[in-house]
Amino acid sequence: MALTGFFLVVFLIVHCYINANVLFSNAEENFNRAAHFMGSNILIRIMEIGLFVGFILHIVQGYKLELQNRASRKSRYAVTAGNKTSKWYSRSMALLGTLILLFLVLHLVHFWVPSRFGGLTEVEYDGKTYHNLYAQMQDIFAVPWVVVVYLLGCFSLSWHLLHGVQSAAQTLGITSKNYFQTIKTIGIVFSIVVPLIFALMPLFVHFGWQINTGDISLLF
Numbered sequence: 001m002a003l004t005g006f007f008l009v010v011f012l013i014v015h016c017y018i019n020a021n022v023l024f025s026n027a028e029e030n031f032n033r034a035a036h037f038m039g040s041n042i043l044i045r046i047m048e049i050g051l052f053v054g055f056i057l058h059i060v061q062g063y064k065l066e067l068q069n070r071a072s073r074k075s076r077y078a079v080t081a082g083n084k085t086s087k088w089y090s091r092s093m094a095l096l097g098t099l100i101l102l103f104l105v106l107h108l109v110h111f112w113v114p115s116r117f118g119g120l121t122e123v124e125y126d127g128k129t130y131h132n133l134y135a136q137m138q139d140i141f142a143v144p145w146v147v148v149v150y151l152l153g154c155f156s157l158s159w160h161l162l163h164g165v166q167s168a169a170q171t172l173g174i175t176s177k178n179y180f181q182t183i184k185t186i187g188i189v190f191s192i193v194v195p196l197i198f199a200l201m202p203l204f205v206h207f208g209w210q211i212n213t214g215d216i217s218l219l220f
């Protein structure tokens with residue numbers, strides 16, 4: 001769980017960085033160019049297979065662990081210790097993970113399916129044709145309930161990561177007290193900042209907001 005989880009964390013950083021283009025000036029061109037690079041680079045396409053395998057392994061392992069935990073809990077305790085021994089989010093990994101899975105299925109139908117199997121409009125920059133994924137975002141995030149579902153997805157991701165990053169460090173044997181505290185702090189910051197940046201995307205696109213950076217092409 002820890003290793004597949006860490007792999008997914010790396011994916012989240014890259015995904016968040018590329019997509020953050022939609023928050024700044026010249027969002028359409030910058031984001032479409034960056035997404036095109038990700039979609040056409042052969043190394044990244046190979047990694048995509050690893051990504052899907054990573055997701056499936058992480059999900060299957062997660063459910064197996066939850067079933068094991070439930071089985072052992074039932075036979076040992078008459079009452080649960082609740083807040084005394086663990087935080088709510090660490091007891092709810094399966095529930096939060098399931099919400100993220102539902103979000104992910106919807107999300108892939110919105111973007112990945114039309115990007116790989118057709119259905120996107122196209123746009124030209126310097127005589128070269130690109131998928132207009134930004135226009136797809138504008139269509140998808142024009143619908144208020146979709147924006148709300150994405151916000152809930154980002155919130156679930158944040159809670160899921162809050163526990164996941166710390167627990168992964170423990171599993172991988174990072175037990176030195178100072179080191180563990182540092183990892184814990186980085187984990188908490190990451191678990192809040194990355195989902196927050198993701199959450200800004202549907203909001204910015206829905207309301208047509210952009211942070212003005214002039215002519216500077218900020219990311220990528």
Ligand code: HEM
Pocket residue numbers: 015019035036038039048051100104107111112115116133137150153154157198199201202
């Ligand atoms: C909330 C803001 C988000 C936006 C606006 C967004 C947007 C996009 C877009 C446009 C694509 C298609 C890229 C392409 O096909 O080239 C995509 C792909 C994908 N997204 Fe997101 N995403 C968001 C959050 C997330 C989160 C939180 C996760 C994971 C928990 C996620 C997982 C994925 C996956 C697995 C793919 C397919 C990867 C691939 O193309 O290889 N996304 N996303």
